Amino acid sequence: MPAFDSTAFDAAFDVAAFGGGGGGDPVPVLVASGVATLGLQVSVVSSLVFTSAAGAVRWSPLVVIGGVDVSARLAGAISVSAAEDSARVASFSVVPASPAELWGFDGKTLTIDVALFKSTSTAVYRLFTGIIERYEFDPVTRVAQLACRDGWQERPLACTSAADVEALLGGLATPSAAVAPWSATEPDAPAYFSTLLDTLPGATAIDANGLWRVIPWSIGAPLATFTADDVFDDSVRVLTAARADVPSAVKAALAVRYHRLHAAEVDLNWTAVANTYYVVDGLPTLPKSTVMEALQGVSGWLIKGKPVIVEPLPGSFPVLVGGDTVYYIVSPEFARTTCHSFTATLYRRWYQEVELSYTITIDMGGASSRDESIRASVASTFDASTWETAPSAESASGLYQANAPTVTTPPTGYEGLPAPFPPTNGALDHLGDIALPDLQAAAQHVVARAVRKAASGKRNRRVVFERPLDPRWEIGAVLAVNACGVAATGQVSELEHTLDIDSGAVASTFTLAVPDSAGASTTFTATVSAPAASVTHALTDPTLSTHVGASYNTPAVPTEDDLLGFLCNVVPTSGNYDASKPVYEPQFRLILPEIGAPSRDPLTVEAPISASVAIAGGSLTLTF
Amino acid sequence: MALTFGFFSDPALTTPIVARLQFVQDAIAPQPLDKVVYFGSRLSGRVCKAAGVPGVDPVVLSVVDAASGTGSPAGDVRLALSSGGLASAVGGQALNLPAVIAGGQAGAVAVHVRVLDSTGASGIHVDLTLQTGALEEYAA
Numbered sequence: 199m200p201a202f203d204s205t206a207f208d209a210a211f212d213v214a215a216f217g218g219g220g221g222g223d224p225v226p227v228l229v230a231s232g233v234a235t236l237g238l239q240v241s242v243v244s245s246l247v248f249t250s251a252a253g254a255v256r257w258s259p260l261v262v263i264g265g266v267d268v269s270a271r272l273a274g275a276i277s278v279s280a281a282e283d284s285a286r287v288a289s290f291s292v293v294p295a296s297p298a299e300l301w302g303f304d305g306k307t308l309t310i311d312v313a314l315f316k317s318t319s320t321a322v323y324r325l326f327t328g329i330i331e332r333y334e335f336d337p338v339t340r341v342a343q344l345a346c347r348d349g350w351q352e353r354p355l356a357c358t359s360a361a362d363v364e365a366l367l368g369g370l371a372t373p374s375a376a377v378a379p380w381s382a383t384e385p386d387a388p389a390y391f392s393t394l395l396d397t398l399p400g401a402t403a404i405d406a407n408g409l410w411r412v413i414p415w416s417i418g419a420p421l422a423t424f425t426a427d428d429v430f431d432d433s434v435r436v437l438t439a440a441r442a443d444v445p446s447a448v449k450a451a452l453a454v455r456y457h458r459l460h461a462a463e464v465d466l467n468w469t470a471v472a473n474t475y476y477v478v479d480g481l482p483t484l485p486k487s488t489v490m491e492a493l494q495g496v497s498g499w500l501i502k503g504k505p506v507i508v509e510p511l512p513g514s515f516p517v518l519v520g521g522d523t524v525y526y527i528v529s530p531e532f533a534r535t536t537c538h539s540f541t542a543t544l545y546r547r548w549y550q551e552v553e554l555s556y557t558i559t560i561d562m563g564g565a566s567s568r569d570e571s572i573r574a575s576v577a578s579t580f581d582a583s584t585w586e587t588a589p590s591a592e593s594a595s596g597l598y599q600a601n602a603p604t605v606t607t608p609p610t611g612y613e614g615l616p617a618p619f620p621p622t623n624g625a626l627d628h629l630g631d632i633a634l635p636d637l638q639a640a641a642q643h644v645v646a647r648a649v650r651k652a653a654s655g656k657r658n659r660r661v662v663f664e665r666p667l668d669p670r671w672e673i674g675a676v677l678a679v680n681a682c683g684v685a686a687t688g689q690v691s692e693l694e695h696t697l698d699i700d701s702g703a704v705a706s707t708f709t710l711a712v713p714d715s716a717g718a719s720t721t722f723t724a725t726v727s728a729p730a731a732s733v734t735h736a737l738t739d740p741t742l743s744t745h746v747g748a749s750y751n752t753p754a755v756p757t758e759d760d761l762l763g764f765l766c767n768v769v770p771t772s773g774n775y776d777a778s779k780p781v782y783e784p785q786f787r788l789i790l791p792e793i794g795a796p797s798r799d800p801l802t803v804e805a806p807i808s809a810s811v812a813i814a815g816g817s818l819t820l821t822f
Numbered sequence: 823m824a825l826t827f828g829f830f831s832d833p834a835l836t837t838p839i840v841a842r843l844q845f846v847q848d849a850i851a852p853q854p855l856d857k858v859v860y861f862g863s864r865l866s867g868r869v870c871k872a873a874g875v876p877g878v879d880p881v882v883l884s885v886v887d888a889a890s891g892t893g894s895p896a897g898d899v900r901l902a903l904s905s906g907g908l909a910s911a912v913g914g915q916a917l918n919l920p921a922v923i924a925g926g927q928a929g930a931v932a933v934h935v936r937v938l939d940s941t942g943a944s945g946i947h948v949d950l951t952l953q954t955g956a957l958e959e960y961a962a
Contacts, residue, residue, distance in 0.1 A: 356836035
């Protein structure tokens with residue numbers, strides 16, 4: 199039997215092309231083909247149908263439900279209304295052709311058009327595009343009343359990411375990941391949309407064609423001015439903003455909680471007394487270990503670097519005692535464990551909790567003292583407690599006098615402290631994970647909310663008027679009315695079209711927002727400066743010396759605060775011994791300066807947000 | 823199977839446009855009217871390519887006039903990928919979309935449409951359609 203010949207297989211054979219094996223990218227699968235189309239309808243109209251010249255206007259509705267023209271079966275009145283930041287709704291009545299058609303209405307898409315005719319002029323306008331929300335059927339009259347909606351609420355609901363929501367707001371909203379984050383684990387698009395909508399210097403709406411629109415609050419020259427000839431008699435009304443809508447001011451604050459990191463140092467030095475005292479008074483010498491224990495034992499303070507401990511010189515040193523010369527002997531073994539003098543630096547770090555409030559006040563000019571404040575906060579997640587605490591201390595004196603083996607353990611004490619290191623005897627404002635761009639975005643978010651609130655309040659000053667059906671204008675259009683002693687220019691914030699099939703009456707009601715403000719558009723700029731600590735710690739270095747007790751030189755009442763350094767006593771056999779004087783507890787006493795409360799206690803400071811704010815204003819004058 | 827790619831009324835691709843998109847023009851003094859529609863698919867796992875050389879040829883969007891000589895001419899319609907691009911767009915000229923258009927909201931392509939009537943003839947003109955070239959839709 200011949201052996202298996204692998205060369206019999208063509209090397210060009212590509213198993214991956216057949217989906218075999220485990221590697222490679224998945225091969226795209228063709229699932230559909232065709233073309234996509236979007237029909238256009240160009241409605242060329244004559245604006246003459248909207249003039250107030252003498253003559254009659256005829257009109258006819260065109261209602262198409264799911265592709266079926268039901269215009270001939272309409273009854274009652276058609277109503278279409280729209281407002282900022284809400285759904286456009288429509289209602290009308292129709293006689294269904296069959297139970298099946300009636301059942302099929304639910305959820306069907308529909309369009310409502312109107313054709314206007316005046317003399318030889320015509321105009322066809324779309325009034326509504328949406329879906330049937332529900333219907334109410336009267337079996338006696340066989341008329342179904344349909345309620346329809348444009349799906350404004352569904353648009354944010356369908357978003358699946360922060361970018362989707364931000365796109366829906368046309369890039370005009372002011373997001374902030376710090377104070378208004380999108381939750382990837384628990385996405386809530388409507389809530390995120392609502393949050394961002396509160397920062398929008400404008401409004402959203404769906405137009406008659408069903409197109410989503412983001413409308414800036416901007417009031418320029420009016421697209422049309424309607425006089426008394428153009429509006430229905432007695433239809434003009436002026437509504438002032440409620441006191442609650444226009445407080446004296448809108449205040450906003452961004453609270454930033456972070457840590458101020460402090461560092462302070464003191465320098466220490468001590469030198470032993472002359473050898474005479476050791477001989478005459480029998481004073482003990484200061485062991486190195488006592489020095490190190492003292493240096494390491496000050497709560498909250500760390501030894502910076504290595505203390506420089508000078509040993510006494512070994513040898514015999516003549517000392518004159520009562521006319522006799524005696525020798526003070528220092529053996530090499532004794533010298534190695536004894537401190538003759540030392541210098542050291544002790545270091546302390548601590549943190550202070552700071553709440554910095556960036557604030558802005560937008561004057562509204564209102565009389566209400568109602569508190570219209572907006573507040574948001576962002577907090578650093580920096581672990582200040584870990585930062586403050588040094589890794590457990592190793593013996594700073596060391597085990598070895600020479601030839602110490604290489605130590606691989608992590609550094610401890612001062613050397614093991616984590617960054618950041620504040621300036622010496624100063625402080626550092628540390629924002630942790632709050633980056634400056636995040637801080638700016640948060641400030642802008644807060645200011646945007648304040649601007650939106652202020653502008654919304656002012657936009658509640660309104661002028662309402664009604665005129666014959668005029669579907670030319672959408673939400674956001676700037677119109678003017680000059681009738682009945684009211685001259686106003688504002689932005690359409692609400693509209694309603696009514697078409698009564700039974701009576702033939704048609705009308706449009708427009709509500710103009712006429713803010714009392716001077717700007718042409720609603721805009722703002724806002725910046726904040728990163729906090730910067732300006733702190734200097736001037737701690738006094740303690741004066742260390744040798745204090746001898748039980749001596750005739752010992753003060754009867756020592757100043758305890760000054761008893762810093764080596765405390766020891768004259769031996770009872772010494773001629774300088776005085777049993778009546780205070781006897782000290784032998785020790786090396788170290789008391790370091792206190793850190794003042796202003797540098798320790800939680801701190802609250804305020805700083806202004808550098809901002810400029812403009813709110814679009816309309817005009818309104820009344821003439822009696 | 824039908825294409826899931828099509829035209830939507832919002833950047834989040836929540837609502838497909840099912841009726842003709844209306845542009846109202848004044849017969850005597852028409853003004854350019856701009857609207858934005860979004861081309862894409864709700865299905866994030868899908869990809870759309872031109873059928874010619876998929877992934878290389880751009881997806882082309884054309885203005886098709888179904889009744890040349892009557893209604894509105896294709897030249898009344900300008901297409902662009904940005905509002906600023908409408909100023910320099912040529913009426914009736916096709917618009918190149920990306921060669922590969924991903925499904926999902928992130929892949930939506932905003933198409934800016936400007937209509938300026940040149941006929942001055944009152945009435946409803948429904949002879950114009952925006953139409954892509956032959957497309958192929960792939961599932962990743």
